[in-house]
Amino acid sequence: MPISHAVAVTFEHILVPTDFSDVSKRALEYAKTLAKQGNSELLLAHVSPAANLISTPEAAWIDAMEMEGLEEQELEERGSALRSEGYRARTISRVGPLCDELLSTIEQNNVDLIVLGTHGRTGVERLLLGSDAEALLRNAPCPVISIGPGVAENKTGDLREIICATTLEPHSAELVAYAQKLALQHGAGLILLHVKDVMNKTDVDWVSFDEAFHYYAQETPGKSSWLRTSLRGAAPGMRIVDLARQRGSDLIVMGARRASSTATHLSPGIAGRVLLEAPCPVMTLLQP
Numbered sequence: 001m002p003i004s005h006a007v008a009v010t011f012e013h014i015l016v017p018t019d020f021s022d023v024s025k026r027a028l029e030y031a032k033t034l035a036k037q038g039n040s041e042l043l044l045a046h047v048s049p050a051a052n053l054i055s056t057p058e059a060a061w062i063d064a065m066e067m068e069g070l071e072e073q074e075l076e077e078r079g080s081a082l083r084s085e086g087y088r089a090r091t092i093s094r095v096g097p098l099c100d101e102l103l104s105t106i107e108q109n110n111v112d113l114i115v116l117g118t119h120g121r122t123g124v125e126r127l128l129l130g131s132d133a134e135a136l137l138r139n140a141p142c143p144v145i146s147i148g149p150g151v152a153e154n155k156t157g158d159l160r161e162i163i164c165a166t167t168l169e170p171h172s173a174e175l176v177a178y179a180q181k182l183a184l185q186h187g188a189g190l191i192l193l194h195v196k197d198v199m200n201k202t203d204v205d206w207v208s209f210d211e212a213f214h215y216y217a218q219e220t221p222g223k224s225s226w227l228r229t230s231l232r233g234a235a236p237g238m239r240i241v242d243l244a245r246q247r248g249s250d251l252i253v254m255g256a257r258r259a260s261s262t263a264t265h266l267s268p269g270i271a272g273r274v275l276l277e278a279p280c281p282v283m284t285l286l287q288p
Helices: 022-038 056-082 098-109 133-138 170-186 208-215 236-249 270-277
Strands: 011-018 041-048 088-095 113-117 142-149 160-164 187-194 229-231 251-257 280-286
Touching: 011 022, 011 098, 022 041, 022 113, 022 142, 041 056, 056 088, 088 098, 098 133, 113 133, 133 142, 133 251, 133 280, 142 229, 160 170, 160 236, 170 187, 170 208, 170 251, 187 208, 187 236, 236 270, 251 270, 270 280
Parallel strands: 011 041, 011 113, 041 088, 113 142, 160 187, 160 251, 187 229, 251 280
Antiparallel strands: 142 280
């Protein structure tokens, strides 16, 4: 069943990957707000790399095992702290390739939302998430909310306005219908933003898009306010970011393309720039 045909947007199990860094701590704080809203279960997950018993010297292997034990202890302490605050929370400790272990965790625990802390490096015209994080974004079967370096420290999960950035092609209608349902559920305004590459001279087929949208949104009453605008320019990603910054938007919703788990980094472009510069969290959903 299409995700937009669900009766309501609910998150029963929220996965928060952690490496105990400040970046992942910020993601956890955001996830806590969402969990409180829907009494969701928080799954705090840490993945340790597998030790190479063949090439690793014995002393280094022992150090690695000791470090893994300390990480498991810290993970349990953070899980206990969440439960003491009244959250339904579990900790998950895995060993192996990061993306593979997280995708397995998602499947085994019926995860329906991932909240991921991301970071970028200045001076580079692309987002540097790392291959594992990008593979997770591009392969997760559920929505992923990324908390990037540009997100304000006090940003919470309260939604007053959502920007849905879309090409307005018929296949993107499901994404728009999902964003509309989320907006209506939270009483938030919805800005539908059409991003068009400067080199693309093809006009949008509004008739086909509207037909597809009404199919996906057939169970959704009402309609939010649309900002039907075409962004043309060399940096449409920054136009999205600038609009979110000017309006004080609380969430950007975008589509993501599926890719191999061996992918390296997000190529320069709209998604990379938005994730790096966005002043608010960015939700990505897989697109056909």
